[in-house]
Amino acid sequence: MSAIRINVTIKTPPEKVYNAITTQDGLANWWAKQTEAKPEVGFINVFTFGQKYRNEMKITNLIPLKKVEWECVNSVEEWVGTRILFDLQEKEGNTILRFTHSDWKSATDFFASCTYDWSLFIKSLKSLCETGSGSPF
Numbered sequence: 449m450s451a452i453r454i455n456v457t458i459k460t461p462p463e464k465v466y467n468a469i470t471t472q473d474g475l476a477n478w479w480a481k482q483t484e485a486k487p488e489v490g491f492i493n494v495f496t497f498g499q500k501y502r503n504e505m506k507i508t509n510l511i512p513l514k515k516v517e518w519e520c521v522n523s524v525e526e527w528v529g530t531r532i533l534f535d536l537q538e539k540e541g542n543t544i545l546r547f548t549h550s551d552w553k554s555a556t557d558f559f560a561s562c563t564y565d566w567s568l569f570i571k572s573l574k575s576l577c578e579t580g581s582g583s584p585f
Contacts (some may be wrong), residue, residue, distance in 0.1 A: 451550035452563045454570050458543045460577045462513040462536045465543045468577055469516050469534045478573040478582035492521060497585045503527065513538075526558050543577075545570070 458465055468474035470487035475495070480503075482496035489510055495503040505518035508531075516534040520527045535546040547570055552559050568583075576582030 449550065450552040450555040450559055451548055452552075452559070452566050454545075454547040454567060456545050456547075456570055456574055457539075458545055458574050458577050460543060461541060462538045462543045464577050465534075465536055465545060465573070466513050466516070468573060470510065474576070477584055478576040479569050479584050481584050493518065505532065524558075526552065526556065545573075 468478060470485070472483055472485040475485050475493070476483040480495040480497055483493070485491075485493040485495075487507075487510060489507050491507050493505045493507065495505070497503075501524065502522070503520065504522035506521045507517070508519050509515060509517035514536050518532040520530045520532070522528065530549060530551045533546075533548040533550070535548070537544040537546070547566070549562070549566060572582040572584060
């Protein structure tokens with residue numbers, strides 16, 4: 449199975465990054481403005497990207513300040529059943545984010561497009577955490 453992996457250092461403590469990837473306000477300010485989210489295992493976060501895409505992500509694991517895991521339960525066919533992991537590590541007052549979008553059935557053209565899109569959104573997350581301003585859809 450294929451996986452998208454992105455590692456980045458974010459110049460802020462893990463608490464700020466964790467809040468940005470678990471709260472409705474945080475997620476809406478770097479990924480999708482139209483977001484319904486709660487930091488609660490079992491909750492299904494909903495991210496709407498205009499008329500074209502709607503991603504529903506079930507929260508499968510939360511370890512405060514360290515890890516957030518989702519399973520895609522509804523979206524475009526290629527996303528359903530994939531998993532998204534945000535792994536956070538504190539290092540010298542900064543956060544090392546290891547992002548993984550795994551369990552893709554194959555590395556299609558859509559997979560390649562999503563790799564590019566995720567890099568832009570992770571850059572948006574980094575910007576939100578470091579400057580207070582992200583670039584959500």
